[in-house]
Amino acid sequence: MIALVGFVTFILIITLLLVFKVSPVPVFIVVPALGALMIGVSPVEIGSFIGDGILQVMDVGTLFIFAMLYFGIMSDAGLFDPLTGKLKDMAGSNIVLVTIVTVFIAMVSHLDGTGASTLLVTIPALLPVYKKLQMNPLILLLIVVMSAGVMNLIPWGGPLARVAVVLDIDPSALWVPLIPVQIIGIAAVLLTAIYLGKKEKKRIKNYSIEHPSEASEANLELASSVEQEAEVSGDADLKRPGLWWFNLILTIATIVTLIFTEIEISAVFMIVFALALVINYPNGKLQMERMRAHASEAFTLVTILIAAGAFLGIVSESGMVEDMTTGLISVIPEAIGPFIHLIIGVISVPLLMVLPPDAYLFAFVSLLVEIGAEHGVPATSVAYASAVGATISGYISPLVPATYLAIGLAKTDLATHIKFSIFPMWLLSILLLAACILLGLVTI
Structure with missing residues (x-):
């Protein structure tokens, strides 16, 4: 139930932002709050989650x-x-x-x-x-x-430092x-x-x-x-x-x-x-x-960032992200287990539009490593396949604060940036994944 509400929440947010071009501020605040209420989180807890997210x-x-x-x-x-x-x-x-x-x-x-x-x-x-x-x-x-x-x-x-933590190895050894x-x-x-x-x-x-x-x-x-x-x-x-x-x-x-x-x-x-x-x-x-001449633009950007912090606080603290991650892993058919790292590597850029980087690189990748181990896939192979997409998508994801800095400095908006940039960046991530495969870093 929690995972389902989480996916609906993320899909609704992305739809409102990209299709209907609704302002990110109400979307990031209202939609996850309603989702949290649906899974039984109290208003007091939601307020606490928002506070934690803003602090981040x-x-x-x-x-x-x-x-x-x-x-x-x-x-x-x-x-x-x-x-x-x-x-x-x-x-x-x-x-x-x-x-x-x-x-x-x-x-x-x-x-x-x-x-x-x-x-x-x-x-x-x-x-x-x-x-x-x-x-x-x-x-x-x-x-x-x-x-x-x-x-x-x-x-x-x-990204590389995070997956190195998951594998408990030196990041330089991966690099x-x-x-x-x-x-x-x-x-x-x-x-x-x-x-x-x-x-x-x-x-x-x-x-x-x-x-x-x-x-x-x-x-x-x-x-x-x-x-x-x-x-x-x-x-x-x-x-x-x-x-x-x-x-x-x-x-x-x-x-x-x-x-x-x-x-x-x-x-x-x-x-x-x-x-x-x-x-x-x-x-x-x-x-x-x-100060007044430049404060308006800065204020608008920071307002969006604070709203994004509220969103991240709610979906993380309420358990949505954790259950979404577990749910994704649980529905993977046994037959594609040996290839799951390749599949995730290919779809990592759009996947990171709905999963926060830390949740993806720590929780999600750790589960992928376990699944890969059951099918003889080396942990480093999983790490490389996962990290390539994460490193490329870092500045188009609505869940990454630096994205808002980028669009603010370039004087554009999130939806326009994503529509213009996501496919070239996705192709770049697939190219790097293919290079990893050709060089033997990612097994097939």
């Missing part, structure tokens, strides 16, 4: 607020203007070069294994470039999350055989970026031919970084060219701190935001204006 996402919420405020201030002050100008000059009309550069920036910034820092380093810096060249920002988001997904196979990344798979993944992402770049270049060219007046107007609107930033920030006088070097050094120091230290990320952004605001805009009235 508060650190991420704090990060979202201050990171978005910080990069908003940097954008106001004109930090990214020279970068976007030079990238545009370097690329010229070569849209493909921009997509390739996106891959390398995202992969290098993900060497720390932290999705939040990758998104914060890559998207705010490159989004103005994409807008100037009239490129679809969803392409930027897709390339970044695909790049981060492939790089997330490193031993200090989330070393995966290096060729990772190289294949990098090549696949680069080819995807080239394909998307060529396709986007053709789209822009055709649009310019079919709608010359509209294209001309768009070019005029995006002709200079000052005009573009003024549209976002409201006033070109907000530029601080005399503080450009200070802002650059502060941002580089922030990135270095994120990658090479263990200081809490949210604390880092709280400090650098305060410094950036006071030094760039000493006037108290102007400080409040700048």
